[in-house]
Amino acid sequence: MSILEAETHIITQTAPEIETKELMLDLKNLKKVYPTPKGEYVVLEDLNLQIMKEEFVTIIGHSGCGKTTMLSMIAGLNEITGGSISVLGKPIKGPGPDRGVIFQAPSLMPWMTSLQNVLLGVNQVFPHATKAQRNDIAKYYLQKVGLEDAFHKKASDLSQGMQQRVGIARAFAIKPKVLLLDEPFGMLDSLTRGELQDILIEIWNKEKITAVMITHDVDEAIFLADRVVMMTSGPKAKIGDVLEIDFERPRTRKTVLEHDDYYRYRKHLIDFLEH
Amino acid sequence: MxxxxxxxxxxxxxxxxxxxxxxxxxxxxxxxxxxxxxxxxxxxxxxxxxxxxxxxxxxxxxxxxxxxxxxxxxxxxxxxxxxxxxxxxNESTCQTNTLPSPTQVWASVITLVNDYYVVKQDKLDFKNKTAAVNAKRIAAGKAPIVYTGRASFVDIVIRSLKTVFAGFLLAFFIAVPIGIVIGLSPTLRNAINWFIQIFKPVSPVVWYLLVFMIVKTLLIGTSSDNSFLISFISVGLCAMWATLVNTAVGVSTVDKDYINVAKVLKLGQLQKIFKIILPSSLPLIFTGLRITLSVAWMVLIAIELLAQSPGLGTFVWEEFQNGSSESNSKIIVAMFVIGIIGFLLDRFMLTIQNMVSFNKSEGI
CATH class of the missing domain: 3.90.20 (Hemagglutinin Ectodomain; Chain B)
Known part of the structure; x- marks a missing residue:
């Protein structure tokens, strides 16, 4: 556990020194077509997006515009019709643990405890570690999401918010190169959502895993992201606009809300969505 | 102040x-x-x-x-x-032969309980009588003489329970593995579906006849009593379909989210089956097993009757043929015993189901 913390400490220390960041995720001319009885339905077309290492990008757009399709294509759970997706220059081949996913529904195995749920991924990614080491990794992340008292609780006995915390721990514990979040807090009430945003950003500040997150919530998009990507409405959705968020990290909700630029960003996003 | x-x-x-x-x-x-x-x-x-x-x-x-x-x-x-x-x-020569009243049935319960002690004593006497002879026979390498007298009602119930458990285990070991395999493979599912659809509604009587034809031929030349074998195989084959279908459905309809998790984590095929697919289909498998057990218990009576296996089925039929003044009430006693045991078996399965699977189902 201490090794883990030391490691993440080094990353946060050295991060500002790297000037030119590596290209982590590259979507080129991405296209998705669903065949329907009435002919082809083009969901995405000519979608280009570059995401740098250690960047947090949120994607916002109207319902049904193809955000989730895009994310599941990056995850490898949805076939690519045209164009390419590469991680660190290598085209992806199907799903894999280098791209961790936090689903909208917590998607925990309800018959497993929260520890077993996290271990399911950890065992898979660190097959050569000892059992104790793997346990430590899983427990470390469960502690980070505030579940140190619920290691051995069945997932089905946890509240929705607690389950999504396990989901976050499970995704970070497998140390993915890219973290994909598909509206992870969409099903939660606003209080719980705020709590989980804080937890997410706290872990992320330590781990700096490149993250792509879909959201419907303008404030959430601004609070979490380095860049907010706005998608046009489908069919043939593509990137409509990109907004750089220049708030310093680590951020707190208070400093963000009180920042002079906050309402300018917010207006920008809402104007785009209402357009 | x-x-x-x-x-x-x-x-x-x-x-x-x-x-x-x-x-x-x-x-x-x-x-x-x-x-x-x-x-x-x-x-x-x-x-x-x-x-x-x-x-x-x-x-x-x-x-x-x-x-x-x-x-x-x-x-x-x-x-x-x-x-x-x-x-x-109310003399014994002038009894009606219709639905017995609760008091008559209660009287039969007491008769059957007393009869149990009588038979128990008979067996004990028989054992004491043959002890010396049997010891000699065993020493000489011969089979001991066994009690072949009248069976008590308790013996009959135990025989039926044995048959139903053997049939249930047979159904379990046939239906669950096949259900898992065809649940996993849509091709196999299509290949076997016609077979399931045709054989599922076949009546217990026909299953008995089919099993009888086969077992009789297989055991040709042997003189042993094969009524138990025939009846439990028939019960198993007749009752296994609910488990087969439910297992296949459970395995083939695992929540897509769980499968996505397995894909993202790149779980191997075996891990996927044992860690995700089977646990998540356990509730449905158990629902199938509960139906199988209750169907097994239900068809048992008819099959024992046909196979002349000395269980409750034969008991009911013999009492009906017997036509003594008490036989109608004995049939009613058997009916209640069958019902109560069926209910207890279902509770037993429900308890196991709640112990091993994640979503608790209420017993209805």
Whole structure:
């Protein structure tokens, strides 16, 4: 556990020194077509997006515009019709643990405890570690999401918010190169959502895993992201606009809300969505 | 002085208040005996027995009236009167052959229980009598002489339970693995589907005949009693379909989210089956197993009857053929025993289901 913390400490220390960041995720001319009885339905077309290492990008757009399709294509759970997706220059081949996913529904195995749920991924990614080491990794992340008292609780006995915390721990514990979040807090009430945003950003500040997150919530998009990507409405959705968020990290909700630029960003996003 | 009085009063009031609070809490916490939960079933049981009694009495009267009237027209007034008196005296020669009343059934219960002790004593006597002979036979390498006398009602029930468990295990070991395999492979599912759809509705009688044809031929030349073998195989084959179909459905309809998790984590095929697919289909598999067990218990009677396996099925049929004054009430006793055991078997399965699977189902 201490090794883990030391490691993440080094990353946060050295991060500002790297000037030119590596290209982590590259979507080129991405296209998705669903065949329907009435002919082809083009969901995405000519979608280009570059995401740098250690960047947090949120994607916002109207319902049904193809955000989730895009994310599941990056995850490898949805076939690519045209164009390419590469991680660190290598085209992806199907799903894999280098791209961790936090689903909208917590998607925990309800018959497993929260520890077993996290271990399911950890065992898979660190097959050569000892059992104790793997346990430590899983427990470390469960502690980070505030579940140190619920290691051995069945997932089905946890509240929705607690389950999504396990989901976050499970995704970070497998140390993915890219973290994909598909509206992870969409099903939660606003209080719980705020709590989980804080937890997410706290872990992320330590781990700096490149993250792509879909959201419907303008404030959430601004609070979490380095860049907010706005998608046009489908069919043939593509990137409509990109907004750089220049708030310093680590951020707190208070400093963000009180920042002079906050309402300018917010207006920008809402104007785009209402357009 | 005045002040102190008011203080003491208010203190008294406080005490009273405190006691009230404690009392109310006590009342709240002591499990208020839920009389409704006890009284309602008791009322319904009493009502059931009442209706049964009245119904049985009406049927008895109808039969008596018919027979007395018949005697009147055939043999005259004297014979009719004699018959009427005979019925009224409740003699064993003048019993009606209709639905027995609750009291008659209760009398049969006591008869069967007494009979159990009689048979038990018989067996003990037999064992003591043959002990010396059997010891010699075993020493000489021969099979010992076994008790072949009358079986008690308890022996009959045990025989039926053995048959149903053997049949259930057979169904389990056939249906669950096949269900998993065809649940995993849509191709195999299509290949086998016609087979399942055709054989699922086949009646227990036909299953028995089919098994009888095959087992009889396989065991040709041997003289051993194969009624147990035939009946449990028939029960198993007849009852396994619910488990087969439910297992296949459970395995093929695992929540897509779980499968996505397995894909993202790149779980191997075996891990995916044992860690995700099977646990998530356990509730459906168990629902299937519960149906299988209850179907097995239900068809058992018919199959034992046909196979002449000395269980409840044969008991019921022999009592019916026997036609003694008590046989109708013995049939009713068997009916209740069958019902109660069926209910207990289902509870037993439900308990196991709740122990091993993640979503708790209520027993209905």
């Amino acid at each position: 005045k002040q102190s009085v008011t203080v003491s009063k208010s203190e008294e009031a406080k005490w009273l208040e405190g006691i009230k609070v404690v009392l109310s809490k006590l009342q709240f916490k002591t499990p208020t005996f839920n009389l409704k939960k006890i009284i309602v079933p008791v009322i319904s049981i009493v009502a059931f027995i009442g209706i049964w009694y009245l119904g049985a009495e009406a049927l008895r009267q109808r039969e008596i009236n018919f027979r007395v009237e018949k005697a009147l027209t055939d043999q005259g007034q004297a014979a009719a009167n004699a018959l009427q008196a005979c019925f009224a005296s």
